[in-house]
Amino acid sequence: MTPSSSVSCCGPEAPADNFRHDWTREEVEALFARPFADLMFDAQTLHRQNFDANKVQLSQLLSIKTGGCPEDCKYCPQSALYDTQVKAEKLMDVQAVLKVAESAKAAGATRFCMGAAWRSPKDRDLEKVCEMIEGVKAMGLESCVTLGMLGETQAQRLKVAGLDYYNHNIDTSPEYYKEIITTRTYDDRLETLQNVRDAGINVCCGGIVGMGEDRSDRAGMLITLANMPKHPESVPINMLVQVEGTPLDHENQMDALEFVRTIAVARILMPASFVRLSAGREDMSDETQALCFLAGANSIFYGETLLTTPNPAQNNDTALFARLGITAA
Numbered sequence: 001m002t003p004s005s006s007v008s009c010c011g012p013e014a015p016a017d018n019f020r021h022d023w024t025r026e027e028v029e030a031l032f033a034r035p036f037a038d039l040m041f042d043a044q045t046l047h048r049q050n051f052d053a054n055k056v057q058l059s060q061l062l063s064i065k066t067g068g069c070p071e072d073c074k075y076c077p078q079s080a081l082y083d084t085q086v087k088a089e090k091l092m093d094v095q096a097v098l099k100v101a102e103s104a105k106a107a108g109a110t111r112f113c114m115g116a117a118w119r120s121p122k123d124r125d126l127e128k129v130c131e132m133i134e135g136v137k138a139m140g141l142e143s144c145v146t147l148g149m150l151g152e153t154q155a156q157r158l159k160v161a162g163l164d165y166y167n168h169n170i171d172t173s174p175e176y177y178k179e180i181i182t183t184r185t186y187d188d189r190l191e192t193l194q195n196v197r198d199a200g201i202n203v204c205c206g207g208i209v210g211m212g213e214d215r216s217d218r219a220g221m222l223i224t225l226a227n228m229p230k231h232p233e234s235v236p237i238n239m240l241v242q243v244e245g246t247p248l249d250h251e252n253q254m255d256a257l258e259f260v261r262t263i264a265v266a267r268i269l270m271p272a273s274f275v276r277l278s279a280g281r282e283d284m285s286d287e288t289q290a291l292c293f294l295a296g297a298n299s300i301f302y303g304e305t306l307l308t309t310p311n312p313a314q315n316n317d318t319a320l321f322a323r324l325g326i327t328a329a
């Protein structure tokens with residue numbers, strides 16, 4: 001049994017839209033293998049049927065509790081198991097978080113995402129996060145948090161606080177997952193996603209490429225997302241950022257055009273989801289990013305740092321958007 005086969009996130013509920021939820025590995029690998037121009041044309045056509053092709057949504061991400069995480073995700077400098085430059089910090093004060101959210105709004109962000117390096121949140125910490133969510137919502141921003149594994153009651157509590165999105169990535173294919181994380185299972189992740197869905201919160205779920213996986217794993221990751229009864233509303237696709245001290249430092253750099261293909265296939269499989277260019281943009285040329293937008297990416301993280309890794313400076317993004325005629329959604 002594959003890890004994903006026993007959890008109701010991919011279970012028998014009726015699909016909530018007219019999109020396909022029954023992709024096979026062969027079909028998706030065949031999409032990946034198409035001539036580049038054909039793949040891009042199909043992705044762009046579907047993109048235009050569902051979105052304004054010249055608009056990109058901006059989210060800003062803040063690490064509200066950094067480092068000291070007990071999990072062993074091999075890409076992550078926040079794991080306490082690896083010797084990296086990241087130092088463990090306590091949960092930020094609510095007012096300090098809201099100050100950053102105000103600046104994010106002033107800089108054009110429409111969604112404010114808060115990330116905490118926990119295996120799962122303790123109830124007293126969850127209450128503080130709920131205060132942050134309420135403050136962010138009061139500013140007119142959409143709210144998103146990523147706090148690790150979530151139980152049913154915790155998801156319901158976040159919904160009451162007004163949370164719009166919960167981020168929890170599947171990271172990679174069910175088959176490759178054990179090469180990357182051993183301290184929680186693929187099914188644990190799917191269960192959290194189900195709890196989030198059941199609470200009526202939008203799902204933000206994607207993964208990371210460039211971790212030594214092969215194309216079949218990239219296909220497997222996208223199939224897991226696309227075959228959920230409802231596609232995640234946001235699908236962040238991260239390019240591995242290699243960080244000294246993590247086991248995936250010195251991994252072979254992924255081909256940029258293969259990354260663009262991954263974005264295009266994500267767009268074809270999940271036509272109405274926001275596909276977000278996430279970590280790794282700092283290392284991408286403007287030309288690669290332009291191809292990603294053409295392939296259907298329509299959301300980015302804005303701001304100079306992601307949780308703990310660098311992101312292009314805001315003025316670089318503004319200049320790139322101007323060159324491409326893109327405006328913020």
Ligand code: SF4
Pocket residue numbers: 069070071072073076077078079116117118119148
């Ligand atoms: S990715 Fe998240 S869960 Fe994994 S080690 Fe980093 S902070 Fe912890």
